[in-house]
Amino acid sequence: MDLFEYQGKEFFAQYGMPVSPGKIAFSVDEAVAAAEELGAPVMVKAQVHTGGRGKAGGVKFAADIDAVREHASNILGLDIKGHIVQRVWIEKASDIAEEYYASFTLDRSAKKHLGMLSKEGGVEIETVAEENPDAIAKIWVDPVVGLREDDVRGWIAAANLPDAAVEGSVDILQKLYTAYVDGDADMVEINPLILTPEGVVHVLDAKVTLDGNSVFRHPDYEQYDATQTRDEREAAAHAKGLQYVGLDGSVGVIANGAGLAMSTLDVVNQVGGKPANFLDIGGGANADVMAGALEVINNDPNVKAIFINIFGGITRGEEVAEGIIEAMKRVTIDSPIVIRLDGTNAQQGRDMLAPHLGDALMMEPTMLSAAEKAVSLVAG
Amino acid sequence: MAIFLDETTKVVYQGLTGSTGRYYGNLNREYGTNIVGGTHPKKAGTDVDGMPIFASVADAKAETGCNASCIFVPPPAVKGAVMEAAEAGMELVVVITEGVPAHDEAWFYNKLVADYPDTRLLGPNCPGIISPGKANIGITAGHIAKAGGPVGVVSRSGTLTYQAVYELKEKDIGVTTSVGIGGDPVPGTNFIDCLAAFEADPETKAIMMIGEIGGSAEEEAAEYIKANVTKPVVSYVAGVTAPPGKKMGHAGAIVSGGKGTAAAKMDALRDAGVQVGLNPTEAGDLMAEIVKNL
Missing domain, CATH: 3.30.470.20 (ATP-grasp fold, B domain)
Incomplete structure (x- = not known):
């Protein structure tokens, strides 16, 4: 969990470290009020989860209240390496030797x-x-x-x-x-x-x-x-307890296990595609988890095809198949799905999926061929 | 032969009375693992599906002579459980539990090195260890691996381990031991420990090593291989396309400050003479070629 600077200072203060008095502000008016309370001169500092704030113009010295108003209005809303500044920290200025x-x-x-x-x-x-x-x-x-x-x-x-x-x-x-x-x-x-x-x-x-x-x-x-930087998709997945990282491609990925999920992204790339996300549904692949995962992927407008990559270890193939069939009944999916199902009782799982196959749901025997299929579906 | 675990290893399960511990304890017993029972401070004298419960690991050892422990307790209890097992003289302690704070891991890792050097810790956050046909500690589905060697497998990822041993089985290739070292920042047992053990194991003729992004364990393993390993090594490193600064599911799988990329790891391994597959299937094919020519 990344803390903003002001949260970090509160954290340090709890351990008796000397930090400057300051106040957090979400608007120019709040920034001005904070500066009036603290007394100029103050620093106006962008609060974002990234470095290089100074270079980007996100940290300014304000000698008086007018300067606070000017800097706060420039900094709030500023884009620093893709992070939009939504809060500024107003802090008593220090002399530096x-x-x-x-x-x-x-x-x-x-x-x-x-x-x-x-x-x-x-x-x-x-x-x-x-x-x-x-x-x-x-x-x-x-x-x-x-x-x-x-x-x-x-x-x-x-x-x-x-x-x-x-x-x-x-x-x-x-x-x-x-x-x-x-x-x-x-x-x-x-x-x-x-x-x-x-x-x-x-x-x-x-x-x-x-x-x-x-x-x-x-x-x-x-x-x-509540103050972690997450895009909308990541926030939705986080709320469902899913391990999800948003990426900028068009192949939605669902896999069981972090290693296999990473590997799935690699294979999609190798065959010329771009993954839309990393999503690990963990060891179990029951209908609830699968439905939640499909919902998150389906809400990503960039996704044009979905690749479900499951290796059943303890989780059996027929359970996985049942989960997928049930999840597809619950969620209306906009993009075609390609499944690769291997491991324990894979054949039973494949047999169960067979009657459901068509344009919306396809099955491939290997990780590589499934990735190729999904990528070809994106290309149309 | 196998490394770290065989049919003579006597295992006690800390957390056997919980639902996860009970489930995998039963599966491990069915596989043939020599399980002496479980522990629970308040349930001594009872049993779980016929497996006796002892008050502590020390009691279990006094009664049964067990020499290994498998830990399924929740994250807040892991530090205490590891120390209990080490103090009782367990030679192998396997921690399956995910979500252990990094400071706890760093602490008990160093404590064991200093005071309990004869205890081998595996994990936390690992799938466990299986010596096919002999014993299985942890959450690996036993039947996906073919017994008998000649390949030793070591991996940071659970599912990729399963993928690897299963692909080998499909090609009729056996495994001596498969060790899942886990995806956390401070694994008790690392690649080098396993490489050294496989190098010394006469039944292991080739080694499959599966890495992932984050840290420098693969680079260190590459250096070790270059200097010390005579057996052929095949590797695969997951996470070529992982974006920097994002944890990819595992606490330890993160590219930070430009360090820990898959590309750098694969380069280091290739430089050490390791054959690197770009995906698990390719790694399996490379290994099949090696085994054919053994």
Whole structure:
């Protein structure tokens, strides 16, 4: 679950990290009211789940209320890498002497937590990693051992932060690690972490991704479900509990199992088609799940053909066939369906589907031939 | 021979009293797996379809001498269940449960490495392991695999594993052991563990390795193959067309920051002398050629 900057700052604040006072605004008037309450100067910051906001004109300094009005009206509705800005964060402006970078994430290869700290903050860390990799100090933390203060001090020294920033950074980095672990985050990032002319270390930005699997420990995370960026199709599928990712092609795909679903997209591409989506209906393929999946695909106006790819393991072929037949009775499908059914009791399933075959429902013996058929139907 | 699991392995099921655990426990027993029973702290002395329930894994071990555990408990209970099994001295712990928090996984993975190095963890979020004709732990349909080798299979994806072993069976090719390492970010057992075991297993003559996008496990496996594996390896990597930044069903299947793409993984594998199929069928055909010439 991706948090907006302001949600990330609220999250950090819960762990005692210093963030600037601010207010969220959904309109120009709300932005102005927030700025009046906070007192100018303020920053007007677009809230979107993507980087590069500054470059796109989504982050502006406003010296007075007129400037807030001007910037808020420009930023609200702005398209930043396909994300339309619907909310702006109005925050008390800070004086900046230096900008740093700090983050924690899981290093899957080392199977440890990886902390990254750099004196060169305020720019994308990928750029620093490419142009000046030595400027990033890394620390690997064993989750069982945790992050000790001595380690943090050594890490800060390795990053060459100035003396004035050391004590403030020790405090913030320890709290950042606690937030990352106790908050079950996949990633926490502060960019920039700033040093003010007065010598105070302060959190100026927050990028947080939370682990959706941890909601049982953090019931309050359910609030973030409503602010995830999903297109209409993804939202509809999510509401039905389906694993769905929207793509921009014309072949609707339904498969059982994440691996087989990914593989189905690959095969559709290999035979010259473009998949409209990734959709994993999981192990079972009963009528309810199948009907829900077909409904979601059917509502995608780009879909011109549907490819159902099922390998029955524990799920038996006749159950799958029954699910498809029943689902087709419940949902009126606009596009032709091509089925490939293999695995346990596949022949029985195929026999059951046989009387229903025609222009609306076709069957192919292999994944490849089914993909070819579906793609040819798109071409008309 | 087989790797990690055979007919002598004695398995206890943590979560056997739940509906999923009971269902697959029965299927695994029917397959021939040596199941000693299940555990439940409050139901000791009862049974599930004739399989006795013990209060704990330690009790089950004291009574039966079991040396492996299969975990079907819900995600919040997985961390405790894994530690219980490790503390009781289980040599193999298979976690089927999906949806375990990544921080829990990272924690118990490192805890086991540090304090219980003799415990092999498989999963979480994996289909399990099957040594066809001998034993089956997890959710794989036993009959889709032909027993006897010569192919060892290792995969991150459940359904693609099924697809692979089934295609091999259709071509009358047997499997020594098929290991599903699972689709989570911190798998207890990785490709390299399985490659090393297959390389050492005299009955395994060739290896099928099925990867997917995300992380760098395939690249690391490629390096390992180049340096250590003499047996032929065929591979397939799912997710060539997956868009960056999107989790494709599995928690670990995500291309982020330009890293973890299928193309990079396939290149690394080819560079290590692995034959790479562009889809599961092609990988099956490549393997059939290899087996024919063994």
